[in-house]
């Protein structure tokens with residue numbers, strides 16, 4: 001018998017990878033839950049549900065048909081916090097409370113530096129980190145939760161760390177940042193994260209665990225940018241100075257963001273606008289935080305995708321997507 | 328963290344596992360290798376974040392012949408980052424032949440082959456921000472790159488090897504933040520090491536004397552000490568420390584300060600390339616990682632052996648800037664901009680002879696007759712050099728007439744009579760100043776003369792061009808500006824025999840268990856290559872060696888019991904961060 005896994009946030013980057021991987025497996029079948037209706041559902045062999053993931057009674061209903069649940073909900077701080085609260089409440093009310101894999105983030109650690117293990121205090125201060133911390137706290141009230149704290153998840157369909165970075169690299173707005181890119185880039189290839197989730201559901205004794213997730217020898221941000229640029233063919237890689245970065249993040253970012261919001265409000269596509277580079281990224285790229293992944297290595301038995309392979313897959317997807325957009 | 332010695336308590340003691348003297352290319356590269364290692368590192372730096380005249384004056388000294396060597400306080404910088412605050416950034420590794428004992432190069436041969444440095448060169452290249460450790464055009468460019476001169480193939484010279492350029496990276500500015508935020512590394516600025524104190528038995532360093540220009544006196548204790556104070560200052564420190572060993576440290580056989588080498592460099596001749604101007608590409612190509620790369624004409628190792636010559640490379644160069652007869656508005660503009668160009672660069676580029684008013688007006692005339700080219704060049708320099716983070720490395724002027732000169736850079740042979748020593752005059756801290764007596768040999772003149780002769784013959788034989796020059800002027804040209812500035816090599820040379828060397832293959836001073844040198848001072852021979860990339864690679868190798876030593880000692884201590892009260896693990900004396 002296969003394990004029925006309810007995937008919340010199934011339309012998203014990680015959720016969609018997870019659904020695909022579970023559907024292809026012989027031990028699990030996904031129930032994909034998104035908030036968007038799917039076109040041409042007829043031929044789709046995957047069970048799909050559509051509801052708002054902060055809706056506790058809808059969650060309760062959906063969980064009735066599932067043996068396990070994975071929370072890949074992304075979105076506003078509010079959605080993250082409320083979604084986790086509703087999910088834990090709905091799961092706890094089940095006659096047999098299912099195991100719950102909750103995707104948190106390294107953002108919960110805040111701006112600390114050095115090697116950070118799962119036991120480190122959660123000091124994240126911005127709204128996103130606070131929401132993730134609140135969501136984890138909710139999971140703490142649930143007896144069958146497993147929390148994953150991935151670093152920078154990249155790979156095909158990643159808007160944030162693959163597509164956006166690729167666009168900046170191709171425009172030579174990013175490249176080798178010198179001292180501003182010396183921070184540790186705790187990369188996780190999306191397929192490795194999906195495997196980790198599967199292992200959490202598959203292996204005994206995972207309930208109650210918390211795991212950091214990142215490749216064990218992570219590159220610096222500069223190494224990530226330069227390596228990705230070369231794989232994409234965004235060469236020669238530009239050297240971006242501090243002055244340029246300040247200009248981007250302090251001077252250009254605010255008006256670009258405003259223009260983007262105005263476009264959206266007016267119902268126009270903001271696609272042609274250069275994407276704003278928020279100052280928070282400048283801090284992240286310098287932050288020398290390194291996730292201690294000893295525990296994940298020991299308990300989850302993962303084999304990490306080599307950076308070169310991950311970059312190749314990411315670049316191939318970017319190129320296919322660019323072709324599709326152009327045609 | 329970064330501290331200022333002036334803020335530390337007088338007569339205080341600094342303690343660490345490893346103490347490094349000098350925060351230049353070598354010292355900073357080494358310190359970075361200890362990040363997060365749990366090994367306590369003390370990096371003592373004489374200067375601070377910016378150049379300070381009083382501190383720079385500690386480098387002043389005398390030269391035996393002012394025509395042959397620049398004053399010792401020029402071409403080196405006594406401040407955080409060291410001389411990388413002004414270096415040109417040209418990177419190129421040593422060639423395998425440089426490590427060999429060659430019977431035609433006296434005192435040649437390193438205690439190890441190039442393979443011993445290969446594990447460290449790629450990371451050194453990264454630290455210098457020169458991209459991949461890939462030094463041939465064939466391996467660097469997918470299409471093999473543009474040839475330097477189309478159709479020029481020679482059994483004597485290869486034009487496939489590259490030089491790569493650092494930003495040029497100021498190691499202090501680039502890596503200062505990483506050192507500042509490291510909990511196990513303490514950089515102490517304004518900390519001048521004035522003497523190395525041995526234990527009475529003379530086989531171990533007990534402590535370093537540290538003084539500030541403000542009058543503070545401190546001592547630094549550590550398990551291991553590394554001198555990374557630059558190729559001249561290393562010798563000065565060894566020679567000046569005479570309390571237990573009367574001739575200075577490692578100097579029982581009078582080797583410290585001798586065998587002093589720079590490079591033999593100059594510009595010569597008029598080369599007319601007998602091809603279309605489009606067939607010549609003597610400038611830069613940019614690699615995928617965004618690095619400026621340039622081909623050179625390198626004398627092949629087989630040719631060096633067969634001809635019994637030292638290592639040698641040449642580049643195609645623009646005509647001499649000072650002579651307005653070149654009629655180039657670009658070169659004349661450069662000439663007129665001389666006051667804006669730093670001394671260290673202006674000297675070789677523009678000469679230091681005093682120009683007549685007539686010459687000045689002739690240059691002005693050149694600029695006025697080719698204003699568009701001059702403006703385009705000024706814009707290129709502003710955009711690609713002045714404002715760029717990765718700077719366009721040098722002046723490249725393409726000649727419509729296909730006329731060039733030859734810029735050469737050659738190995739200088741080790742010669743015991745070429746030396747630096749202590750002078751009777753003292754600096755502000757009471758340390759004896761340096762006196763430099765740089766000399767070259769007939770063998771050096773021979774290397775350059777015959778290599779240029781071979782090059783001219785090859786151009787001729789292959790029908791690619793004609794190099795006109797006066798062979799009798801080679802010696803004068805290679806010494807026109809004296810020893811090549813900034814490359815200070817050989818003053819504490821490496822070798823297994825203490826009678827002709829100062830440090831062993833691990834860069835440890837012979838006879839002293841815990842004193843090491845990280846510097847071009849340790850190179851037994853000078854190669855054709857600029858030294859810094861190899862200085863960094865050697866420093867990384869030494870850091871790996873020291874990490875091994877400290878770990879082994881810690882393991883031994885763990886078995887033998889806790890350290891003595893005077894152990895090395897105590898934190899350093901408190902001070903306010905700068």
Ligand SMILES: Cc1cc2nc3c(=O)[nH]c(=O)nc-3n(C[C@H](O)[C@H](O)[C@H](O)COP(=O)(O)OP(=O)(O)OC[C@H]3O[C@@H](n4cnc5c(N)ncnc54)[C@H](O)[C@@H]3O)c2cc1C
Pocket residue numbers: 348349350351352353354371372373374401402403404405406407408409410411413414415416417418518519520521555556557558560564671672812813814845846847857858859860862
């Ligand atoms: C104009 C110029 C251009 C150059 N271009 C190139 C190039 O293109 N390619 C290349 O390979 N090399 C080049 N060089 C050489 C390059 O700068 C040096 O090889 C390199 O800096 C050597 O590194 P180092 O760490 O041994 O010495 P340094 O960088 O000189 O550092 C020595 C440090 O020790 C400190 N110090 C000295 N004495 C004491 C003391 N008693 N106590 C405490 N601290 C002390 C100094 O303040 C300094 O910070 C150039 C040099 C010059 C001047």
